[in-house]
Amino acid sequence: MASHSWLMLDHESPRYRLPDDLRARDPMGGRDCGWIEQMLPFVRQFSQPGDTVFDPFAGFGTTLLAARLEGRLASGCEVDADRIGLIRERLARHDLAQGTTLLHGSCDALDDAALPPFDLCLANVPYFGCGWTGAPAASQLYDSQSYAQHLDGLRNVFYRVRAGLREGGACIAMVQNIRLSDRVLPLAFDLARILGSLFVMEEERVLIYPHEGEETNADARTDRRHEYALVFRKQRERIDLQATAALLETLRTQGHAFTLLGSFARWLQDPQGTPPADADIRVDADPQRLNALLQHLRDQGFALTSWGDPVDLPLHFDSYRNRYYFRADRIDSKGALIRLDICYEQ
Ligand SMILES: C[S@@+](CC[C@H](N)C(=O)[O-])C[C@H]1O[C@@H](n2cnc3c(N)ncnc32)[C@H](O)[C@@H]1O
Known part of the structure; x- marks a missing residue:
């Protein structure tokens, strides 16, 4: 992958995909679950065996499973308590629960004692089916009051990530722009700008999911035909x-x-x-x-x-x-x- 700026994701391994019974227990049907194949190349390239990989938006534990499969320690934060249970069960079925730390809560609120330093942050950020219902501020970013508040929430989480990431470590966020009827919200580019205020940008890669024929689900507000993997690093800027x-x-x-x-x-x-x-x-x-x-x-x-x-x-x-x-x-x-x-x- 190192030589490509894109990654074609046309096959999800049945062995490692989120099992159907766990998916069925999720109120969203696991529609925001990523793929092991999506995370593995990034784990391999941006961390070493024995390193700790952290996902601030752990979801169903896909990043954590990819990290454990590659001999890394895994640590993840998830605001949804039921999903923490699903992650536990998923990892246990692969006999990879050991070496994994699960933190329940909003990532921006984690204190230092709860979140020891890590070597790589690798995450799919929440964006599938965001509500933006106008409800009061929520730590679940799917329920952010507005797009602006969603961006603020992402900023707060990655601010926290920055404090825990070791100097020189990569912070990789996967995200797509969002279509709301005939309007496009440039979430990927707004997030890149936020990350650029905290880290140094290294590159972007395009993840391509070449599925055909499915109509965009109006609730999902994305069909995930492609995503950007925004690769940043915690390092000192070199100035003139x-x-x-x-x-x-x-x-x-x-x-x-x-x-x-x-x-x-x-x-x-x-x-x-x-x-x-x-x-x-x-x-x-x-x-x-x-x-x-x-x-x-x-x-x-x-x-x-x-x-x-x-x-x-x-x-x-x-x-x-x-x-x-x-x-x-x-x-x-x-x-x-x-x-x-x-x-x-x-
Ligand atoms: C795109 S999903 C991650 C899926 C994960 N990459 C996987 O494939 O298993 C984003 C997750 O972020 C969680 N989330 C939203 N706001 C959060 C917050 N403030 N802190 C921690 N997790 C949060 C959501 O509950 C959701 O599970």
């Missing part, structure tokens, strides 16, 4: 240190007041030390001065974001209270990055 230092100098001479913090400040003192992954500056939470700084950066070709969301100017500062920082990124034609994180709250 000299260009970043020059930018800070220019900002100072132009009268933008800020304090340089953290790793970039340390690197300026000791250029032989660990290269920083960004430059953190602190500024006063003064809407006018912040707006002037952001406008200057925008004029210089920087993309401005707040937790992955684009920032509009002029700045409506009230919308950004409690969001702590803005990020300004610029990438040149050689791929060199300048990254400035502008913190405006304690």
Whole structure:
């Protein structure tokens, strides 16, 4: 698979597919269950025997089973208690329950003691048949109040994943864009943007399920003819240190007041030390001065974001209270990055 950016999934092994009796016990009939064949190549390529593979959306345990089949330890979180029971039974039938840790709850709420560090995060995110019924906030992402809340929920889960993933480990999320009657919601691309605010993107692969003739089920809202596997890594960004230092100098001479913090400040003192992954500056939470700084950066070709969301100017500062920082990124034609994180709250 390493040489391909696509994976053809045209056969599901009866030996490892979710058994019919377990599927029948699920109120959704297991329609959001993935395939072992979908997960195995990623387990093999992105982890080593003995590593721990974590799935924050464990579902029916397909990722966990694939991990155990390949001699990895498996750990999974699932918000639906009945599904935890199904996973247990499925793994036990393959004699692979040992070496598996199951966590019941919403993944974003797991504390460190419950979730020890892991080497690979591999997940199919929830999207089949999302309700978006307008009900109050739910930790079950299938019941998110709205598309926006669904994205927030995914962000919270992957924020938690980031804390548990070892440095250098891959985070792989499988997802499809969603069609709602004649509207397409770009879930795959919105999720890629969210993951890009937490990890470094490595590549995307397309999973192709070449089934024919089935009409799209209006409830399912997807026919899963293809999915994207979004491959990210937890690693330090490599930034253009000299260009970043020059930018800070220019900002100072132009009268933008800020304090340089953290790793970039340390690197300026000791250029032989660990290269920083960004430059953190602190500024006063003064809407006018912040707006002037952001406008200057925008004029210089920087993309401005707040937790992955684009920032509009002029700045409506009230919308950004409690969001702590803005990020300004610029990438040149050689791929060199300048990254400035502008913190405006304690
Ligand atoms: C696409 S399914 C995963 C299926 C799994 N890959 C498999 O093939 O067995 C997504 C799962 O995420 C679960 N889920 C939704 N919100 C969650 C949350 N906040 N924390 C943990 N699990 C959640 C759903 O209950 C569902 O079982």
